[in-house]
Amino acid sequence: MKITPTSLTLENMDFPASGTYACEIALEIPLYSKASKIHEVSVIVRQKYRPKIKIKHKKFSSNDILEATCHSSPAHPAPHLTWLINNVKVDERLTIPHGTVNVHRHHHGMPLSLTNSSLRYPLSNLQLFPNQTVEITCMSTIPSYANLNEGFADVQNHTVTVNVVRMEPAPTQLPVKIITLEQNHSSDLIISRSIIGVIFIVGVLNFMEILM
Template sequence: MRRTVTPPVLFILVCGLVLVSGMAEVWVELRAPRFVVHKHSAVLRCEHNVDPEALYKVVFFKNGQRIMKYVRERDPPYEIYNFTGAQINLSKLSPTSLTLETLDFTASGPYACEIALETPLYSKVSKIHELNVIVKQRYRPKIKIKHKKLLSSEHLEATCQSAGAHPAPHLTWFINNVKVDERLTVPYGTVKLQRHSHHGIQLSMTNSSLHFPLTTLQLAPNQTVEITCLSTIPSYANDGEGYADVQNHTVTVNVIGIEPAPTQLPVKIISSELNFSTRCELNRILIAILLLACHFGRVIL
């Protein structure tokens, strides 16, 4: 027996398919800085492509726990939850943004946001966004060089030590503003500074060494070479943000060039006049020998 679909049911099915396909195109993203300096502030924005008139609820989370909830048409529309590590600025609240002030280290962690629609009933959660509270470096890294005057055939040896920070900085070497191949560097890891802390957090420093063959450079005689140690948090610059913290130190080394050894034996160059006179003398000797040979030939005969 063949079943028939009545127009009302068909209308509901079609509407449901349209809604499902429409919801698949909804996106939501939590945008916030990845690194925030200790005791500074950060703005968290829950961005989406839903019509504001259709937005019913927005929730911000940290470690899966609610921080703030907004529900349209409620009085009051905002609900604030217990949250340690920062202060929520109530005067800057909006349905899709949250301002955290005086961030402490406990504010570090994973954050997310969720949006919800009432008609149709639908909700979507953003991807996790990691926020880290940092302590900046107070001074530039220190470079130590074994020899500040080298032959162009020798290896450049140097060490670099960062200032204390949280987290430990990342070190990158440059020679004449060109990044050095990491295979020519030796990272010695990080060291916690026992006597240096910041509001109870132990700071850490990073050490690295460089062993660079100067023969790989096209150097003129008695040229100087610039060595730079770049100390950053994090190890790479973020798109649109750059580094959260950056310090650098540059020193110069004098390189003494070595004259290349001769590639062939010395050759004596004879002038063209000397060559002509020598040829004439040889011709006269040959003519004399021929005349003598003809004379002795007639005598024998």
């Protein structure tokens, strides 16, 4: 322990030292005392390496569902995993937590554990440009995902990039054939000739019936 007129430092803390701490200032003359706010202190074992992401394919279409898995490094307590797509946190309803697994490693008698998680993300949720790359990040933190104004005692992350080909929608109308004025006039001429031929044949038949 180190003490100065303005600070108190605790060193070489072991796991039983985890708990709530507060600081109190006391004066004898004049009689005065003031306690600080209570803070939770946790003794952790940091992660030695970044989490690992596994993806079967590195190329997708914009209609595919991106499936990936991630597991953290062993630590204490078990890290919390957070998925991000293009640096935006993924809705947790699209993730599948698989819990923690104890590993055969100890630190000062404390067993270490790692965390597993899966991701099923419909790429149709993204506004994609043709042949766009998408960044998938798995962030492993102690403690769990913090607010913007909070920090982490330990953080590691891993990012992989995949290529996404945007699928163009099928046309909704049948192709229209454009007919020029000359083609339209030719069609009308053929129809007129056909009508005249039919009238001529009918007239010949009627004439033959009269002769008979």
